[in-house]
Amino acid sequence: xxxxxxxxxxxxxxxxxxxxxxxSVQGKQIKIGLDVPDDMxxxxxxxxxxxxxxxxxxxxxxxxxxxxxxxxxxxxxxx
Amino acid sequence: MARERKQVIxxxxxxxxxxxxGIIYFPRGLIGLEDKREYVLLQVRxxxxxxLLQCVTDPGLGxxxxxxxxxxxxYNIKLETPEKKILKLDNLRxxxxxxxxxxxxxxxxxxxxxxxxxxxVNTEAKIGxxxxxxxxxxxxxxxxxxxxx
Numbered sequence: 001x002x003x004x005x006x007x008x009x010x011x012x013x014x015x016x017x018x019x020x021x022x023x024s025v026q027g028k029q030i031k032i033g034l035d036v037p038d039d040m041x042x043x044x045x046x047x048x049x050x051x052x053x054x055x056x057x058x059x060x061x062x063x064x065x066x067x068x069x070x071x072x073x074x075x076x077x078x079x
Numbered sequence: 080m081a082r083e084r085k086q087v088i089x090x091x092x093x094x095x096x097x098x099x100x101g102i103i104y105f106p107r108g109l110i111g112l113e114d115k116r117e118y119v120l121l122q123v124r125x126x127x128x129x130x131l132l133q134c135v136t137d138p139g140l141g142x143x144x145x146x147x148x149x150x151x152x153x154y155n156i157k158l159e160t161p162e163k164k165i166l167k168l169d170n171l172r173x174x175x176x177x178x179x180x181x182x183x184x185x186x187x188x189x190x191x192x193x194x195x196x197x198x199x200v201n202t203e204a205k206i207g208x209x210x211x212x213x214x215x216x217x218x219x220x221x222x223x224x225x226x227x228x
Contacts, residue, residue, distance in 0.1 A: 039164045047211045050219055051196030052111035055209075058142040058179035058193070063091060066143055069180075069187035070127035073150075073223055 088119075089138035092131060095121055102135055103200055105207040106165060110196065115140055118207065120177075129180060132198065144177040147192055150223055156197050162210050166201045175200040181220070191220040 006012065011021040019035040034042060061069075085096050097119045105116050117135040128149040134140035147154045156176060158168075168174060177198045181191045194217035200207045 039161050041159070041161045041165075041210075043211045044213060047195065047213060048110060051193070051209065051211050054179050054181065054193035054196055054219060055109055055111050055142060057181040058144065059140065061143055061180075061182040062184065065182045065184060065187055066092075066123060066129070066131075069143075069182045069190050070124045070129050072187045073128060073190065074126050 088133070088135055090121060090131065090133045091139065091141035092121060092123070092133075095133075097121075097135075101205075103205045103207045105209075107208060109142070109198070109209050110211070112140065120144075130177070132177065143180040143182065144198060145180050145192060147176060147178045147194065147197070150192060151194065151221065154194065154217065156199070156210070156212060158199070158210060162199070162208060165208050166199060166206050167204045168201050173201045173203045175202050188224055190223050192223065193219050194221050195219045 004012065006022045008022050008024050011019055013019055017037050018040070021033040021035075023031040023033050025031075036042060084099070086099055087094055087096050101119050103118050103120070105118060107113060108115050112134075115134045115137055118132050119135060121131040121133050121141075123129045123131055123143075128145050130144050130146075132142045132144045154176075166174070177200065179193045179196065179198070181193065183189045195212050196209055196219075197212065198207060198209045
């Protein structure tokens with residue numbers, strides 16, 4: 001991993017079109033400003049990891065459980 | 080047209096006939112499954128709100144998904160500009176929302192909906208994207224049996 005030291009107000013460029021600016025440091029919190037291309041998505045890592053885990057779980061259910069759940073939860077039940 | 084011919088693919092629910100025009104392209108794949116791009120939605124049962132989001136090229140890769148609005152009436156997702164751009168979305172009416180479902184082994188009554196990472200589909204352009212809800216008040220594990228009448 002590349003490690004760099006920056007002061008508040010200083011920036012970094014990742015490639016030509018991603019700018020990352022350190023806005024402020026307050027105790028344990030660092031405020032970061034991002035200028036990224038408008039088709040680039042930015043997500044917090046913990047959110048990303050959580051969804052990865054959800055996807056894995058959605059893949060796991062056995063066919064038997066899947067059909068059992070389908071029987072238990074009917075579409076018309078809530079109408 | 081010849082290109083519209085039905086095609087049989089192997090799925091987690093056995094062999095299924097699909098219409099190639101129903102294939103949804105995920106330019107970014109799904110989170111953690113970035114290299115798989117083509118999926119179809121298959122009905123699990125006629126009267127079930129659950130669907131299988133089945134990868135066309137990988138028979139073992141099929142995620143259980145559901146229409147969240149059957150269970151959560153006030154589910155509002157937030158979509159950022161980059162996400163709209165990837166989905167080539169110009170009208171919200173083109174948008175279908177799905178969420179992944181977790182069924183604990185042998186405990187279908189404890190089924191949960193994962194509301195923090197909805198899978199969005201532009202139904203006209205057949206483009207899909209999983210969009211994490213960054214500042215969402217929605218839980219990752221929403222138990223169906225806990226929902227309000």
